Amino acid sequence: MRIAFKFHYIHDNGLFTRLLNRIEELSDIPLSLYKKNHHYPIVAEGDQTALEKLAEQISILVPRSLFLKASKIEEFDEDTENICSPIPQNNTLYEIPYCPECQTSVIEMFDPFTSCPVCGFSDLSISMHDLISHTGIEVKTNETFFQLLADKLLEEGQFTLPTYNGVRHFSLLSSQEEGEGILVCDPNDISEKFLITQGELDALMMVEKPTVRLKAKLKFRVENELDKPFYPVFFADDKITLALTTVLKDKNIDAVFCDHIPTLRVSSALEQNMIIHSGRDILPLKMEKSVELPSFCEYGGFQAYGDKKGIILAEKLNLNDRPVVRYIAKEEHTQVDNAVLFEPAHAAMRSIVLEHSLNDQSLCGIYLSKEHPSHLFSFSGKIGYTPMVLFGDQNIIQPVDMLEAISTMNESGIRLVKNFKDKFPDLYESIVETKFSTHEDISDIAKVWAMAAVFLGLYDGNDLIEACEVLEATAIEFNGKSGPRIDYKVVSNEEGYQLDLRLIIRSAMSFKLAGLDDYLLSFGFIDSLADFIAQQAENSDANIGINGVALSGNLFENRQLLMRTYNALSVNYPVYRNERLSIDDANIALGAITLGSE
Numbered sequence: 001m002r003i004a005f006k007f008h009y010i011h012d013n014g015l016f017t018r019l020l021n022r023i024e025e026l027s028d029i030p031l032s033l034y035k036k037n038h039h040y041p042i043v044a045e046g047d048q049t050a051l052e053k054l055a056e057q058i059s060i061l062v063p064r065s066l067f068l069k070a071s072k073i074e075e076f077d078e079d080t081e082n083i084c085s086p087i088p089q090n091n092t093l094y095e096i097p098y099c100p101e102c103q104t105s106v107i108e109m110f111d112p113f114t115s116c117p118v119c120g121f122s123d124l125s126i127s128m129h130d131l132i133s134h135t136g137i138e139v140k141t142n143e144t145f146f147q148l149l150a151d152k153l154l155e156e157g158q159f160t161l162p163t164y165n166g167v168r169h170f171s172l173l174s175s176q177e178e179g180e181g182i183l184v185c186d187p188n189d190i191s192e193k194f195l196i197t198q199g200e201l202d203a204l205m206m207v208e209k210p211t212v213r214l215k216a217k218l219k220f221r222v223e224n225e226l227d228k229p230f231y232p233v234f235f236a237d238d239k240i241t242l243a244l245t246t247v248l249k250d251k252n253i254d255a256v257f258c259d260h261i262p263t264l265r266v267s268s269a270l271e272q273n274m275i276i277h278s279g280r281d282i283l284p285l286k287m288e289k290s291v292e293l294p295s296f297c298e299y300g301g302f303q304a305y306g307d308k309k310g311i312i313l314a315e316k317l318n319l320n321d322r323p324v325v326r327y328i329a330k331e332e333h334t335q336v337d338n339a340v341l342f343e344p345a346h347a348a349m350r351s352i353v354l355e356h357s358l359n360d361q362s363l364c365g366i367y368l369s370k371e372h373p374s375h376l377f378s379f380s381g382k383i384g385y386t387p388m389v390l391f392g393d394q395n396i397i398q399p400v401d402m403l404e405a406i407s408t409m410n411e412s413g414i415r416l417v418k419n420f421k422d423k424f425p426d427l428y429e430s431i432v433e434t435k436f437s438t439h440e441d442i443s444d445i446a447k448v449w450a451m452a453a454v455f456l457g458l459y460d461g462n463d464l465i466e467a468c469e470v471l472e473a474t475a476i477e478f479n480g481k482s483g484p485r486i487d488y489k490v491v492s493n494e495e496g497y498q499l500d501l502r503l504i505i506r507s508a509m510s511f512k513l514a515g516l517d518d519y520l521l522s523f524g525f526i527d528s529l530a531d532f533i534a535q536q537a538e539n540s541d542a543n544i545g546i547n548g549v550a551l552s553g554n555l556f557e558n559r560q561l562l563m564r565t566y567n568a569l570s571v572n573y574p575v576y577r578n579e580r581l582s583i584d585d586a587n588i589a590l591g592a593i594t595l596g597s598e
Contacts, residue, residue, distance in 0.1 A: 001045065001046065002044070002045045002075075003044055003051060003073060003075060003076055004041045004042065004043050004044075004073070004074050004075070004076050005041065005042040005058055005071070006041045006042075006070075006071065007039070007040040007041075007042075007062070007068065007070070008039055008040075008068070008069045009038055009065070009068050009069070010038045010067045010579060010580060011282070012285075013067075013281065013282070015065070015096060015118070015119075015207075016040050017035070017040075017087055018117060018118045019061065019062065019099070019118050020040060020042060020087060021033070021087070021117075022101075022118050023058060023061055023062075024042075026057065027044075027054055027057070028050060029044060029045065029046040029050045029051075029054060030044075030045065031054075032086075033086065033087035034086060035087045040087065042058070043076055045076075055073065060100060061100055063206075064202065064207060065206055066203075066206050066208055066210070066273055066275065067579075069579075096119045096207050096209075096281055097119070097208070097209040097236075097239070097242075097281075098116075098119050098238070098239050098242060099116060099118040099207065100207075103242065106242045106243050106246070107246050109142075110141075110143040110145075110243050110246070111142060112142075112238075112239030112242065112243045113126065113127055124164055126163075126164065126240065128142060131145065131240075132145070134160070134162055134167075135149065135152075137149060137152070142243070146244055146246070149161070150244070150247045150248050151251075153170060153172060153253070153256070154253070157171060157172045157174070157177065158170060158171035158172070161240070162240070163241050163260075164239065164240060165237060165241070165262075166260045168258055168260050169259040170244070170258055172253070172256060172257075173226070174224060176225065178257055179256075179258045179259045179261075180232065180258070180259050181211060181232035181233065181261035182231045182232070182233050182258070183255065183256050183258035183261075184233060185236075185245040185246075185248040185249045185254055185255060186254045186255075187201070187204070189254060190204075190233075192217070192220070193216060193217060193220040193254065193255065194214040194216055194220070194233060195215045195216075195217060195476055196212075197268065197269070197559065199268035199269060199270070199271060199272075199273070199559075200559070202268070203273050204233070204234065204235050205235065206273075208264055208281045209235055209237035209264075210234065210262055210275075211232040211233060211261055211262050211265045211266075212233055212266060212267070212268070213231070213232060213233070213267070213276075213557060214230060214231060214233045215229065215476055215477075228466075228469075229466065229469035229470045229472065230469055230472070232261050232265065234258075234261055237262045241258075262279055263278070263280065264279025264281060264282065265277040265557075267556065267557040267559055267562060268559065269559040269562040269563040270562070270567070272562065272577070274557075274577060274578070274583050275581065275583060276554050276557045276582060277585070278302070278581070278582045278585075278586045282582075283302075283313060283314050283315060283586075284313060284314035285313045285580065285590075286310060287310060287311040287354065287590075288310050289306065289310060289311050289594065290306075290307075290310065291306030291307055291593055291594060291597070292308070293307075293324075293325050294306070294307040294322060294323065295307070295326075295327060296317075296319065296324040296325070296326050297328075297342075297347075297588075297589045297590075297592040297593050298589065299344070299585060299589040299592065300371075300372075300585025300586070300588065300589065301315060302314070302315060302585055302586040303315065303316060303317045303589060304317075304589040304590045304592065305317050305319060305593070311590065311593065311594070313586060313589060323338075325338060325339075325340060327339070327341075327592040327595070328341055328342070329341075329343075329344050329372075329588075329592075330342060330343060330344075331372070340595075340596075342595050343375065343385070344367070344369075344372055344373070344375075344588045344592075345373075345377065345552075346365070346377070346385055346591075346595060347588040347589075347590075347595060348550075348552035348584070348587050349365040349367070349379065349550045349591070350591035350592070350594055350595055351581055351587035351588070351591030352550045352552065352577060352578055352587070352591075353591075354590070354591065354594060355579055358547075358576065360381060361548065362378070362379065362381070362544050362545060362546045363546055363548055363549065363576075364377075364378055364379075364388075364536065364541070364546045364550070364573075365378070365550050366533055366549060366550065366552070366565075367552050368445055368553040368555035368556065368561075369443050369553040369554055369555055370442060370445075371442060371443060371446075371554070371584075372443060372553075372584070373391055373444070374445050374553060374555070375389070375390065375391065376533070378540040378546065380545075383544060386543070387496050388539065388540060389490055389499055390496050390498045390499070391445055397436070398435055398436060399432075399436075399455065400432050402455075402501070402505050403431060403432070405501075405502050406505065409502060409506075416509055416513075419513060420513060427455075427457045430454070430460050431454055431455060434454050434460060436450070436462055436463070436464045437463065437464075442465065442468075443555075444499070446464070446468045447501075448504050448505065449467075449468045449471045449472070449525060450465075450467035450471070451467075451501075452508055452525055453468070453470045453471040453474075454467060455505055455508055455509060455512070456474075456508065456512060456518050458471060458474055458518060458522070459471075471522050471525060472526070472558050474518060474519055475519070475525065475560060476559075476560060477519050478520055478522065478523040480520065480523070482527055483520055483521070483524030483525075483526070483527040484507075484511050484520065484528075485507070485528055485531075486507050486524045486525050486528035486529075487500075487503040487506065487528075488503075488528055488529055488531075488532035489503050504525075508524075508525070523560065526558060526560045526561045527564055529561060530561060530565045530567075530568050531568060533565050533568065534565070534569055537549050537569055538572070541573070547573075547574070548574035548575065549573045549574070549576070551575060551576070551583070552577060552578060552583045553584055554583060554584040556577075
């Protein structure tokens with residue numbers, strides 16, 4: 001009997017090549033390994049018992065991954081050998097935190113130091129001697145060391161430890177020595193501590209071990225005095241941290257604060273995992289896309305370079321002073337010779353076109369970011385880029401500016417502000433007194449959500465991003481299916497069609513006066529934005545006849561917005577997004593250097 005195990009793995013980081021070579025090494029029966037583009041068939045021949053044993057072994061060794069899109073078992077097809085090439089040996093130096101085989105070894109034998117041919121081994125070599133020298137804990141076995149380390153955490157509340165992700169600071173949640181994120185030691189009861197969906201839990205368990213932004217539940221927040229709207233949450237992402245969390249779990253320590261959190265961050269909704277920020281497991285990324293002139297772009301901490309040989313994206317590239325055409329985002333004020341100004345939203349869509357081979361397709365582009373100017377637009381080969389909705393602050397910087405802007409709209413605006421002041425005098429005074437400390441590097445859609453948190457009485461601090469997250473965190477508590485219609489409407493001005501921020505807050509004030517619940521109102525901001533996006537896609541379709549919609553921008557880290565937007569769009573259009581790239585910053589750097597080759 002001959003069967004084929006088939007996998008669709010869309011990244012070129014070498015993981016699947018190394019993984020399948022390891023499966024062949026461990027197999028009791030001969031295997032033939034093939035590769036064609038991003039498809040990896042394993043052909044096996046044997047009796048039913050041998051094949052069942054192989055299938056069980058594969059199920060154990062093949063991990064969940066952000067980039068593993070499909071897997072199946074089929075009867076052998078002769079075409080497999082005709083259209084595929086034998087799989088190569090792969091020595092690519094990409095690393096994952098640990099493969100399933102290493103995970104089992106660490107949990108059972110507390111050995112985080114052995115190198116692995118599948119998940120790779122860090123250039124940073126760490127031994128038990130290094131851990132003993134750093135902590136002063138001298139023992140004879142690895143397990144005893146980690147047991148004593150856990151005891152030290154219980155006694156002192158904190159310690160530092162060298163790991164493959166740097167020297168980490170661990171602290172008990174009760175110690176108030178707050179870290180960058182929360183490391184969960186026991187995944188089994190995570191739903192008792194955080195508002196989490198099955199998709200988000202599955203994302204946390206991926207082999208890449210990303211962080212996911214989660215809101216702590218009320219009891220857990222109160223018990224540990226957690227006061228932030230959201231926390232970056234992750235599972236052990238290197239073998240030393242895994243050994244530590246294994247013993248912490250046995251000592252009933254379910255979660256701790258931890259520094260040096262994974263930079264890879266994802267959001268999940270409707271089985272869609274969107275990469276919010278790239279991590280070590282993704283970069284550098286290479287694409288066989290020819291660029292006519294040597295071109296370079298640096299954006300959001302990422303650098304992209306392209307020439308006739310292809311494209312490379314990384315956090316830092318060494319160009320050796322070679323002459324390049326530099327692409328500079330139009331909102332930046334850097335003066336560079338031989339530079340081309342570009343619209344970041346266009347570059348974001350261009351990166352999606354590259355990933356999905358959507359050349360010659362007409363698309364509606366939806367780019368919603370927290371840090372960068374958001375933009376809704378259309379693209380077709382004949383017309384080019386056509387702006388649909390611009391996002392401008394209209395000189396509304398502080399909440400008190402919004403009150404004044406609404407009052408000067410018309411007589412009904414004056415009455416609305418007066419009625420609001422009369423019914424909520426304390427809230428009105430808080431709105432007037434609230435002064436956001438900064439209004440740079442935040443988009444207008446995030447700014448209006450931040451102001452909404454103030455107007456609803458949910459926030460009285462001075463941090464725009466935190467205020468925005470407070471609104472999101474309140475909305476996530478709402479379990480209904482729809483919210484009130486917040487007025488996302490556009491007005492025409494000299495620059496084009498622009499979202500009117502005044503109408504958004506004005507409608508929220510009206511609903512507040514009508515007595516609507518804050519949770520329902522907060523969700524309305526997200527629900528109504530998804531409907532607004534769907535309407536703009538229909539407008540784009542009516543204008544140019546689109547083949548699909550491209551979603552990008554880190555505002556889609558909000559899983560309610562991602563879910564509602566997908567539901568609203570996918571009924572009528574294919575929805576495309578970055579799958580190998582983050583949906584903000586990295587995708588823009590890569591897409592920018594191919595603008596002009598549409």
